[in-house]
Amino acid sequence: MPDLTRREFLRRSMLISAGLAFVSCEDDDHDPETVEDSPGMLTVDRPPKKIVIVGAGMSGLVAGYELTRAGHNVTILEARERIGGRVLTLRTPFSDGHSAEAGAARIPPDHDMTLGYAEHFGLTLDPFYPRSGLYVDLSDGNRSLIPTADFLDDRPWPGSVKHKEYVKIRDGTDRLPHAFAEFLTEQINLMTPIETIEQTDGGVTVHASDGSVFSADRVLCTVPLPVLSRITFIPQLSAEKVAAMRGGYNYAPSTRIFIQFANRFWESEGLNGWGNTDWPEEIWQPTWDREGPRGIIMSYLRYNRAVEVDRLSGEERITDVLDRWEGVLPNVNDHVESGTSHSWALEKWSGAAWASPTAEQDAALRSHIGKAEGRVHFAGEHASDYHGWMQGALVSGLRAAREIHEGD
Numbered sequence: 001m002p003d004l005t006r007r008e009f010l011r012r013s014m015l016i017s018a019g020l021a022f023v024s025c026e027d028d029d030h031d032p033e034t035v036e037d038s039p040g041m042l043t044v045d046r047p048p049k050k051i052v053i054v055g056a057g058m059s060g061l062v063a064g065y066e067l068t069r070a071g072h073n074v075t076i077l078e079a080r081e082r083i084g085g086r087v088l089t090l091r092t093p094f095s096d097g098h099s100a101e102a103g104a105a106r107i108p109p110d111h112d113m114t115l116g117y118a119e120h121f122g123l124t125l126d127p128f129y130p131r132s133g134l135y136v137d138l139s140d141g142n143r144s145l146i147p148t149a150d151f152l153d154d155r156p157w158p159g160s161v162k163h164k165e166y167v168k169i170r171d172g173t174d175r176l177p178h179a180f181a182e183f184l185t186e187q188i189n190l191m192t193p194i195e196t197i198e199q200t201d202g203g204v205t206v207h208a209s210d211g212s213v214f215s216a217d218r219v220l221c222t223v224p225l226p227v228l229s230r231i232t233f234i235p236q237l238s239a240e241k242v243a244a245m246r247g248g249y250n251y252a253p254s255t256r257i258f259i260q261f262a263n264r265f266w267e268s269e270g271l272n273g274w275g276n277t278d279w280p281e282e283i284w285q286p287t288w289d290r291e292g293p294r295g296i297i298m299s300y301l302r303y304n305r306a307v308e309v310d311r312l313s314g315e316e317r318i319t320d321v322l323d324r325w326e327g328v329l330p331n332v333n334d335h336v337e338s339g340t341s342h343s344w345a346l347e348k349w350s351g352a353a354w355a356s357p358t359a360e361q362d363a364a365l366r367s368h369i370g371k372a373e374g375r376v377h378f379a380g381e382h383a384s385d386y387h388g389w390m391q392g393a394l395v396s397g398l399r400a401a402r403e404i405h406e407g408d
């Protein structure tokens, strides 16, 4: 964000918290109707409400950001010791300042909210896939090398945009949740797992596991379905939500395994360290646009393959992937320095990677999952039309923020 815009933004934010939002445009040349400095900005014309948001992932953060800027009194309660949820840029145990994404990484061109907020915060976008070097493919035991242009014109899966259209956030996807959180330092409470959400006549009471209690006019719950059953709702949630959180709405498991190499030995063959195998897995080299000599290569596993490697110990996952990669990157074992892995199914506060319902589950439950129940509202990628994307978290978070903002 350019300096001037940022200053103006901070000034307006201070005015909003001081209850002076209506004067925010009086002394400048802008027409208030046309000043739209974030993609999901709310009007500043409603009486302030006391709002508790459960979860500091992308959906909770965007809702907290816009509701705070609209003058509401927001508290965000997060179970983990970090913000971001399924946006997690790993910066350890890698050397030379390298990093790699355990969660969200690539952004397609039609994800207007993700791209819009990245622009709003002045983040830089880079191509996701390398523009030079050969890609490698291993199918039926046959190794082939794919010319750069052919790969970039192909798609990661049917129905996707082409590889060449994806971008990423420079320095790590976590720059985006951190940009929201920078504005919300007063509002976010980390290491505060919520155990009970109780609606009373006058409002909602939220109980954390450490005994602290928060009262609110409205609550926004952004907890993913696989771990939602850890929260007791009084009164109980609708039969549809209960069915969804008890396994009636499928989720995909996903695990990533990262290996750090002392050098980028694949370059001697003209490779860029990216490719696919029919195991199946996607192979990424997140260090392709960073200074060498070290490099990180990652195996991206989903569904059954993720379940298989989740049964292995951390050490076994690394030897397993390296054994497999001998057929993809010959002599790979000679260059290994270290490795790590991240399983979303085994994460206590996620329980899986993303919602992946069957057509039947979707038809029966989709419209219920994001529906407010009394004074409790719901958001998250699972409550959107974009399962498995930051865009879904942002769109649903903004939808819920509007509901709360415009409600009584």
Ligand SMILES: Cc1cc2nc3c(=O)[nH]c(=O)nc-3n(C[C@H](O)[C@H](O)[C@H](O)COP(=O)(O)OP(=O)(O)OC[C@H]3O[C@@H](n4cnc5c(N)ncnc54)[C@H](O)[C@@H]3O)c2cc1C
Residues within 6 Å of the ligand: 054, 055, 056, 057, 058, 059, 060, 077, 078, 079, 080, 083, 084, 085, 086, 087, 102, 103, 104, 105, 106, 107, 114, 192, 193, 194, 195, 222, 223, 224, 227, 230, 231, 254, 255, 344, 349, 350, 352, 353, 354, 379, 380, 381, 382, 387, 388, 389, 390, 391, 392, 393
């Ligand atoms: C492997 C993987 C790859 C992905 N790739 C991409 C990609 O390339 N591009 C893209 O755009 N998106 C991608 N995504 C999807 C994207 O990361 C998610 O859709 C998005 O981050 C979800 O945000 P959310 O707010 O809905 O949920 P979350 O990020 O899960 O946030 C929910 C929060 O609630 C907290 N919580 C849970 N229970 C409690 C409790 N009881 N009390 C308090 N807090 C609680 C959690 O700790 C968490 O912080 C990927 C996700 C994964 C896992």
